[in-house]
Amino acid sequence: MNAEQVWTPDSWRGFAAVQQPSYPDADALEAALEELRRLPPLVTSWEVNALKAQLAEAQAGRRFVLQGGDCAESFADCESGLIANRLKVLLQMSLVLVHGLKTRVTRIGRFAGQYAKPRSTDTETRDGVTLPSYRGDLVNAPEFTPAARLPDPRRLLQAHARSAMTINFVRGLIDGGFADLHHPEYWNLDWVQHSPLADEYRQRVESIGASLRFMETLAGQTISDFSRVDFYTSHEALLLCAEAAQTRRVPRQSGWFNLSTHFPWIGMRTAAVDGGHVEYCRGIRNPLGVKIGPSMDVDWVLALCRILNPDNEPGRLTLIHRMGANTVARALPPLIDAVRAAGHAVLWVCDPMHGNTQTAGNGLKTRAFEDILREVEQSFEIHAASGSHLGGVHLELTGEDVTECLGGARDLTESDLKRAYRSTVDPRLNYEQALELALKIARYEKSVT
Numbered sequence: 001m002n003a004e005q006v007w008t009p010d011s012w013r014g015f016a017a018v019q020q021p022s023y024p025d026a027d028a029l030e031a032a033l034e035e036l037r038r039l040p041p042l043v044t045s046w047e048v049n050a051l052k053a054q055l056a057e058a059q060a061g062r063r064f065v066l067q068g069g070d071c072a073e074s075f076a077d078c079e080s081g082l083i084a085n086r087l088k089v090l091l092q093m094s095l096v097l098v099h100g101l102k103t104r105v106t107r108i109g110r111f112a113g114q115y116a117k118p119r120s121t122d123t124e125t126r127d128g129v130t131l132p133s134y135r136g137d138l139v140n141a142p143e144f145t146p147a148a149r150l151p152d153p154r155r156l157l158q159a160h161a162r163s164a165m166t167i168n169f170v171r172g173l174i175d176g177g178f179a180d181l182h183h184p185e186y187w188n189l190d191w192v193q194h195s196p197l198a199d200e201y202r203q204r205v206e207s208i209g210a211s212l213r214f215m216e217t218l219a220g221q222t223i224s225d226f227s228r229v230d231f232y233t234s235h236e237a238l239l240l241c242a243e244a245a246q247t248r249r250v251p252r253q254s255g256w257f258n259l260s261t262h263f264p265w266i267g268m269r270t271a272a273v274d275g276g277h278v279e280y281c282r283g284i285r286n287p288l289g290v291k292i293g294p295s296m297d298v299d300w301v302l303a304l305c306r307i308l309n310p311d312n313e314p315g316r317l318t319l320i321h322r323m324g325a326n327t328v329a330r331a332l333p334p335l336i337d338a339v340r341a342a343g344h345a346v347l348w349v350c351d352p353m354h355g356n357t358q359t360a361g362n363g364l365k366t367r368a369f370e371d372i373l374r375e376v377e378q379s380f381e382i383h384a385a386s387g388s389h390l391g392g393v394h395l396e397l398t399g400e401d402v403t404e405c406l407g408g409a410r411d412l413t414e415s416d417l418k419r420a421y422r423s424t425v426d427p428r429l430n431y432e433q434a435l436e437l438a439l440k441i442a443r444y445e446k447s448v449t
């Protein structure tokens, strides 16, 4: 219905936009946004279009998408070791997936801009004191003090700078040969020597090395295509004033691009059909993701498809379902059937994290590896049984040895959680659990054409 109305980067302001902070100083906010509008973009429209083409291939069953990273980046974690380790684990996972699924993999980081978080309440009360909720480093700081929790527009510029530093470092590593398939040892995290999964990983790496040498012998030269990979960025398009300020026109292309990221997605809490987030996203040319939760019915999902992809453009729309391991078998099939019956071409991706969050006995937010795996496995099967296919996974993970999710090869228990629980928001798979999940997914070769 809103598709008839004129879109501008700021037309969302005429719609109800939930999850927006209230800034105490409107002039300071406008000054920060004005500066943001003038700063160079973080990505280019060519890259955005290249990703859209890859997502179209994934939609057609010729690629698999690996999207992963922190639940929320923090300014303090914008650090070379953490960024390199996250890249390493994503590269290792993608190598395993390429080998197991026998298909190309598109890598999308949840990074270089994942600084805003939706919250269940606008305020938080502790011991009778009520303060604004922490909404991510893009907005305020997590400490429970009035000063820290006050939304501060200077953070918009700090987030832009840190996103630029992150993407610059990732590009530098990739262009410098860090992702070279001839040298997977560059990405070895220490644990590869003593993990229970080490052998399986090493066998896959060796098998790829042998194939590579064979092909290069046949070709009589080094195949340079294998010396670099593409890496794309994504974040939840949550804080609309910041997204709009980084939305640009570019020469020789029609329309508007959000040039703060390749792949913005709409979160489950902000996916109202008549809300500001859907209004903003419908007008940009980027490929879009939308989280699909268990409370979203067929009519809602079909309306999102119509509004966000009225021309049925391949690669434009990714539906990221996050139902929970106990709900997916009931909630997903009707949506797949309805989307297909209505003729909408979409890419289906499974986020097995956000429907499986639980509170441990000690009060920590956690997720069980087994639930995460169960949701992914069921999703592969449900899609295959519905004549559809699962084209990717969306994960919260880190390259560090954290203890935030239960289970996995080392069988982390509730009492292990305290040892290295670092997330200020959702619990992430640690590097070993992340690779274990990739090794398990890699066995689903039959599901990918």
Ligand code: PEP
Pocket: 071, 118, 236, 266, 267, 268, 269, 291, 292, 322, 354, 426
């Ligand atoms: C997230 O991806 O961190 C998130 C909040 O997800 P969802 O919108 O699916 O709840």
Ligand code: CO
Pocket: 071, 072, 354, 396, 425, 426
């Ligand atoms: Co999260």
